[in-house]
Amino acid sequence: MRFIRALTRYPQITITVLVALAALVLHAAGEPAAVRWVVTAYVAVFVAWTLVGMVRDVLHGHVGLDILAVVAMVATLAVEEYIASLIIVLMLSGGEALEDFAARRAKRDLTALLDRSPRTAHVLASPEATDSNLVRDTAVDDVEVGDVLLVRPGEIVPVDGVLVGGSGTFDESSLTGESLPVTRGTGDEVLSGAINGTRAVRLRAVRSSADSQYQQIVALVEEAEESRAPVVRLADRFAVPFTAVSLVLAGTAWALSGNPTRFAEVLVLATPCPLLIAAPVAFLGGLSRAAKTGVIMKGGTVIEQLARLRSAAFDKTGTLTQGRPDLVGVRPAGGFTADEVLLLAASAEQYSSHVFADSIRRAAADRGLDLVAAEEAGEVATNGVTASVGGRTVVVGKPAYVAALAPDTEHAALGAGEAAAYVAVDGRFAGSVVLADDPRPESPAVVSWLRANGVEHVTMLTGDARPTAESIARQVGIEEVHAELLPPEKVRLAAELQPRPVMMVGDGVNDAPVLAASDVGVAMGARGATAAGDAADVVLLVDSLAKLTDAVSIGRHTLRVALAAIWIGIGLSVGLMLVAMTGAIPAVAGALVQELVDLATILYALRALGGPAGGLTTPPPGGATESAEPARTGAGDAARGSGGSAAS
Numbered sequence: 001m002r003f004i005r006a007l008t009r010y011p012q013i014t015i016t017v018l019v020a021l022a023a024l025v026l027h028a029a030g031e032p033a034a035v036r037w038v039v040t041a042y043v044a045v046f047v048a049w050t051l052v053g054m055v056r057d058v059l060h061g062h063v064g065l066d067i068l069a070v071v072a073m074v075a076t077l078a079v080e081e082y083i084a085s086l087i088i089v090l091m092l093s094g095g096e097a098l099e100d101f102a103a104r105r106a107k108r109d110l111t112a113l114l115d116r117s118p119r120t121a122h123v124l125a126s127p128e129a130t131d132s133n134l135v136r137d138t139a140v141d142d143v144e145v146g147d148v149l150l151v152r153p154g155e156i157v158p159v160d161g162v163l164v165g166g167s168g169t170f171d172e173s174s175l176t177g178e179s180l181p182v183t184r185g186t187g188d189e190v191l192s193g194a195i196n197g198t199r200a201v202r203l204r205a206v207r208s209s210a211d212s213q214y215q216q217i218v219a220l221v222e223e224a225e226e227s228r229a230p231v232v233r234l235a236d237r238f239a240v241p242f243t244a245v246s247l248v249l250a251g252t253a254w255a256l257s258g259n260p261t262r263f264a265e266v267l268v269l270a271t272p273c274p275l276l277i278a279a280p281v282a283f284l285g286g287l288s289r290a291a292k293t294g295v296i297m298k299g300g301t302v303i304e305q306l307a308r309l310r311s312a313a314f315d316k317t318g319t320l321t322q323g324r325p326d327l328v329g330v331r332p333a334g335g336f337t338a339d340e341v342l343l344l345a346a347s348a349e350q351y352s353s354h355v356f357a358d359s360i361r362r363a364a365a366d367r368g369l370d371l372v373a374a375e376e377a378g379e380v381a382t383n384g385v386t387a388s389v390g391g392r393t394v395v396v397g398k399p400a401y402v403a404a405l406a407p408d409t410e411h412a413a414l415g416a417g418e419a420a421a422y423v424a425v426d427g428r429f430a431g432s433v434v435l436a437d438d439p440r441p442e443s444p445a446v447v448s449w450l451r452a453n454g455v456e457h458v459t460m461l462t463g464d465a466r467p468t469a470e471s472i473a474r475q476v477g478i479e480e481v482h483a484e485l486l487p488p489e490k491v492r493l494a495a496e497l498q499p500r501p502v503m504m505v506g507d508g509v510n511d512a513p514v515l516a517a518s519d520v521g522v523a524m525g526a527r528g529a530t531a532a533g534d535a536a537d538v539v540l541l542v543d544s545l546a547k548l549t550d551a552v553s554i555g556r557h558t559l560r561v562a563l564a565a566i567w568i569g570i571g572l573s574v575g576l577m578l579v580a581m582t583g584a585i586p587a588v589a590g591a592l593v594q595e596l597v598d599l600a601t602i603l604y605a606l607r608a609l610g611g612p613a614g615g616l617t618t619p620p621p622g623g624a625t626e627s628a629e630p631a632r633t634g635a636g637d638a639a640r641g642s643g644g645s646a647a648s
Contacts, residue, residue: 012093015042020086039082043073046089066092068246068270075250075264076587084268087591091598118158118192118214122150124202140209147205157194160212161203162187169197242570246270246577253581262583268590269576269597278565278601285608286558294542295551302537305520306555310499311457312450313514315506316464317356317437319524319545320476323507325356325437327363328418332431333410341431343369345423348387348394351377356421357385359435360396384422395424402429417471419464442546443476449549456499461490461514490514505548511535522548557611561604569601 019042026034050066069092076085121143125134135150140158143149148164151157157170167185172194181197184190190203193214209215250266283300290297297303314320330338346364349357350371364371377387384397386405395405399422403409406424412432414420420432447458459480462469469483482493491514494504501519504511512535515521523536524543540547573594580590 010093012046013090016086016090016093020083020090023082023086035082036080039086040077043077043085043089046093047073050092068243068267071247072264072267072270075260075267079261079264079587081261081264081587084264084587084591087588087595088268091591091595118156121147121158122152124148124150140215143205143209145205145208149203149205150200151196151203152200153196153198155196156214157190157192157196157203158212159192159203159205159209159215160189160207161192161205162189164202164204166199166201168199168201171195171197238566238570242270245574249574249577249581256581257583259583261587262581265583265585265587265590266577266580268587269580269585269594270573277598278569278605279562281602282558282562282565282605282608285561285606286554289558289609289611290551290554293547293550293554294540295547295554296539296541297551297555298537298539302520303555303558305501306503306538306552307559309455309501309503309520309552309555311459311497311502312455313459313461313494313497313502313504313518314478315504315511316460316462316469316472318507319505320443320460320472320478321437321439323437323524325359325419325435327359327366328434328436330431330433331412331420333408333429335428336425336430338431339367339369341423342367342433343371344389344392344394344425344430345396345421345433347372347374347389348377348385348396349421350374351387352379352385356419356435360421360433363433393426396421398422414467417468417475419468437472439472439475440545442544446545446548447477450552453549453552455503457497459497461485461493461504463490487511487513491517494518505545522551554611558608561608561611565601565605568604569597572597572600 019038023035023039026032026038047070050070054066054070069088073085073088076082076088118140120137121140122135123138123143125136143159149158149161151168163184163186165186167183168190169181169183170190171181172191189206190201191214192209192212246267250263250270253266254260254263256262280300283303286303287297287300297306317323317325330342332338332341342360342364346361346369349360351374361371372389374387374389375391377385379385380397380401383401384395386393386395388394395402399409399411399420402422402424406427406429409422409424409429412420412422412434414434415436417438418434418436420434422432423430450458457480458478459482460469460473460478461482463485464483466481466483469481473479473481482489485493490511494502494514494517503520503522504514504518505522505524506515507524511523515523515537516535520538521536522538522540524540524545538551540551576585576590576593576597579585585593
């Protein structure tokens with residue numbers, strides 16, 4: 001059955017083989033005229049079909065490399081080398097099958113994520129339900145927030161949820177790169193895509209399928225698969241000169257020998273498979289290898305840009321830093337207590353998605369403070385939050401934003417790396433909450449690695465206050481700092497950076513414009529639906545900046561392999577053509593030898609799946625390169641800054 005499927009999947013190969021067998025039978029029966037007509041008719045149809053495809057490619061702006069094969073087929077028919085012409089047809093039609101095989105091998109790790117995507121969820125009638133009759137299977141896309149799900153042993157968690165009763169062990173290696181199982185308890189969040197351990201668990205869905213972690217990764221992989229690699233551009237660069245050289249060599253051989261057969265003997269060795277197949281396979285291999293290491297690249301163009309990278313710009317909060325600021329202290333103003341200021345600030349910050357808001361809420365929880373629900377709340381992007389809490393108007397944010405509503409606002413004295421959220425209550429300054437966000441332990445090593453590997457210009461683009469930004473920059477080894485920036489200013493500075501190409505690395509919603517505007521935009525983490533992830537060209541699935549060096553290393557290795565495959569194919573073809581000019585290689589033998597050249601280049605292209613270890617070769621300062629918590633994906637670098645509550 002597998003053999004029959006192969007025959008029907010590639011009908012051109014089947015028909016070509018049948019025509020060749022018929023030609024051999026007719027030749028054995030002493031019917032050379034019949035052989036001539038059968039082969040000529042079939043090859044003529046194939047040539048016409050190939051020409052139609054070439055015209056279509058030219059209309060889309062791509063040079064048709066198949067012109068060499070067309071000329072070779074016509075030439076072999078003209079000199080009555082019918083078997084050679086059929087071998088060329090077999091080579092071109094078989095090229096599709098060979099490319100499919102190599103592409104499947106190259107995309108194996110990339111498509112593995114898609115193949116294991118959860119499609120069904122077991123929804124319970126109630127959290128306590130145990131009867132199988134109270135469990136209904138439904139499509140993952142139909143799961144609603146609040147549904148209670150049963151996840152059986154060994155099953156993939158279908159949507160993001162929190163554990164309801166008991167604990168469980170989960171394999172999160174496909175999400176975080178952590179090879180050891182992790183244990184989660186009641187109330188802990190479990191991300192979709194994690195594999196349940198040996199006991200059934202119950203989860204309450206906290207996100208729909210479309211917004212869950214694994215589905216976000218799957219969407220990124222699908223985008224990467226569908227995007228077109230720059231292989232057509234690479235082929236175009238070589239197509240015209242390779243075609244011209246081949247035709248000149250074949251014409252010269254004919255002119256010097258006076259034998260038109262020599263023209264055909266040279267051209268059968270000039271087929272373009274190394275350009276048409278080997279290079280695309282290399283790029284697919286690079287995309288697959290990157291996915292296996294926790295890096296999703298959205299197409300081959302990204303690989304080429306990463307390989308030629310010359311400048312890099314970084315956001316600060318959640319990118320160069322941990323993205324989980326810790327409370328340093330609360331400084332209340334007259335008439336307010338520290339706990340009161342922290343409670344009101346955290347209650348207002350319930351309605352912000354910014355990383356500093358999360359830290360303030362966490363600090364209040366650590367002190368045992370019960371947050372108060374707001375009657376009304378709103379956030380002004382890059383400035384702060386205003387909320388009505390217990391009948392009082394609470395404002396948390398930038399000093400300028402708070403001072404506009406509370407003129408008595410006092411600036412906090414901050415140490416290196418510290419930032420403050422300013423708090424006003426009912427138009428009166430209530431105090432400030434001081435936080436500090438330490439650099440990631442791997443940040444200095446990553447910056448140093450980039451400089452040592454050809455990235456000439458490294459800078460920081462942040463909305464945070466200059467003193468805080470410069471303090472972090474000194475610790476990670478960045479000398480050029482642009483601070484207190486709004487998103488449009490980041491886009492302008494990224495556009496002006498030289499030399500090109502420029503990579504921008506960020507994690508926040510307001511990083512999306514500059515990520516989209518850069519030559520290569522890199523988003524930190526893919527936890528949840530983020531504008532940064534949508535706008536970026538590269539998404540680091542593991543919350544570690546060290547993966548950035550893996551991405552650059554894989555890009556460079558892949559481009560080297562693709563170009564080497566092209567040059568190997570061209571070099572072997574030209575060398576063999578020079579030999580064929582002497583008449584030493586008959587047309588049939590030349591066509592068979594060219595098949596071996598094609599196979600050699602494709603096998604070489606699969607080297608993109610391996611290669612040298614990517615990125616950092618020594619542990620970064622401070623130990624582990626992967627933090628236990630993901631960077632938050634809120635306002636990011638929105639810099640409710642100058643020490644504001646959303647400084648970046």
